[in-house]
Amino acid sequence: MFSQFTSVLKNIGSRISSESITYSYLDGAVPLEKRMDMVKNFNDGENSIFLISLKAGGTGLNLTSADIVIHFDPWWNPAVEDQATDRAHRIGQENVVEVIKIIAKGTIEEKILQLQEEKKKLISELMGDEFSSGEGFSALSEGEILELFQVQSK
Template identity: 45%
Template sequence: MVARFQGPAGPPLFVLSLKAGGTGLTLTAANHVVHVDRWWNPAVEDQATDRAFRIGQRRAVQVRKFVCAGTVEEKIAGMIRDKRGLAAKIVGTGEQWLTEMSTSDLRKLFALEAGAVVE
């Protein structure tokens, strides 16, 4: 099915569940990704979206997520937003912590203790 979809005469639409479409597939024939079954783990959605964002993709990829107000999907969207915010605070700092250290702290960090040097 994937080979047929990826082919030049392939069908214009390929419907996959989020989990089935999230692992081990290359779907560069797609340039629209629509998430209709939201998952509370943002990495699962990102992985599924990345099936279209692969080497060989020649078109801009549009990603849409359906969320109905007042439903479980809206609550899941809030959970995903909160998890992404937390991840950005924890992981998103990158190497910035190194540049925010004082000169004294940097010297302490890289200084060798007396017992570390052996002749």
């Protein structure tokens, strides 16, 4: 489970503990060596729940034993969430991975989700099929790339 708020993860951890369920918890304060031990223990099945700070766990983790990824709250940049989800979609993954985003109707989270969709649509429109096929910026000329980043005055 990923959240951008460590306080949320700690509250979830308290609730999980009250049900006598063990879990791992990773935030930015966890040293690299301990992170690797936690990942190994998770992948070996010692804990079935891993609570991870979105920023601390978005890269460098290989969670191939995960079959469910939960995003408790959305980040405005969909790429950050995608990086976190990709921790489970790694070489060696043998499970189908289900991704769940918790969004309450009529909340700021719903608006953030709409912003994410708009960003994805914009990227798709700018880059077209080349971007989704992996060619991305390499399909553009240098002039086209520079033009993308020019600011127009009103």
